[in-house]
Amino acid sequence: MRFVLTALLWIVTTVLLAVAVPAAWAQQNVVDVDGYARLAQNAAADPAVQDAMAAELTSQLVNLASNSGYDTRTELLSAAATGYTRSAAFPGQFATVNRIAHRWMFTDVVQQSDSSGRWVVDLSPMLADSSFQQTLQDYGITAPSSLEVPLTDRASESLRPGQLRQVGRWGPWVSVAATILTGVFALLTLAAARSRGKALAALGVSALMVGAAGWAGLEIGRRYVSNALNNTSGDVRRLADALVGHAIGSLHQYLNLTLAAGGGLVALGVLAAVLGSLRRKSV
Known part of the structure; x- marks a missing residue:
């Protein structure tokens, strides 16, 4: 017996x-906003993250410059974006952007959706970095107060504000x-x-x-x-x-x-x- x-x-x-074990990990690194921001900040040191973020920022800068009526040189904008993502300022600002995304999923206070219901994230804090300002001014671009980039191609029932x-x-x-x-x-x-x-x-x-x-x-x-x-x-x-x-x-x-x-x-x-x-x- x-x-x-x-x-x-x-x-x-x-x-x-x-x-x-997985519950403790999830609480420390996913559920807790500070832990998630820490995870994102550590990930920002990865060249794969830096390159992907630089490519996305370049696309957004090209669109902004085109809308301003200037003939843009993509390679210059790409160099500016790459220089930024390689800088010491990027990890902290990348963590800030991920804090916003975290609040979008774990609360319904911050509504980060476009008109189609897609999950979007605001990248304007990155464009406000000093490493971008001169490049933007050279093209007559005024950094927008909000630059929402959709993270999904279509609206998803599994990605809604406050889903978690x-x-x-x-x-x-x-x-x-x-x-x-x-x-x-x-x-x-x-x-x-x-x-x-x-x-x-x-x-x-x-x-x-x-x-x-x-x-x-x-x-x-x-x-x-x-x-x-x-x-x-x-x-x-x-x-x-x-x-x-x-x-x-x-x-x-x-x-x-x-x-x-x-x-x-x-x-x-x-x-x-x-x-x-x-x-x-x-x-």
Whole structure:
């Protein structure tokens, strides 16, 4: 009976850990606006992100210059945009733009949609950067107070203002509750087991299973993310791909820590079991 209780507690602990790890990552890097902005700011150091953003800004600058009646040289505008995305100012402003996008998805306070219902983001803070001002003035361009760029080719029911509002409300509670419950059931597993060493090793196996399953799940889930990104195109698609890659890399770090903790617990559990066995034999 004690073995059955221990096994049941171990299974519950494993399931809770499988919820707690991705929930903790999501809360820190997606749900929390500061964490998401941090993730975006770190991603801004990636040349793939910089190049995609520079290409999108160049397209917008060419349109602005054409509307102003000037004969533009695309290569000059491209050089200005590339110089900006390579500058120290870009990561912080890229994070600011992503804060706006985050509020659009997690609240319904900021309405960032065009007349067609497409998700748009305002890039005007980037055009206000000093590295652009001289170039814009040379072409007689006045930086607009708002420059909304659609992130999707068409309106999508899955991308609406406040679509993730409930996630933002309950995400922190789920993350904290899952973490606390994982710890509680891990302690209960240790308390119910006849051999603390074996129970500790079993908990280590749980962490190894969760880490390995997480890696496998990400590989499978990435296909679905790619399908979802098919609603975007061009430079926005390149930018989204790069950001998703950084998000996956961040989650990989959490899974690697889980695997490392699992390996450590298995080693400690085996050591504790061996020492316990030797102690019993010596008595």
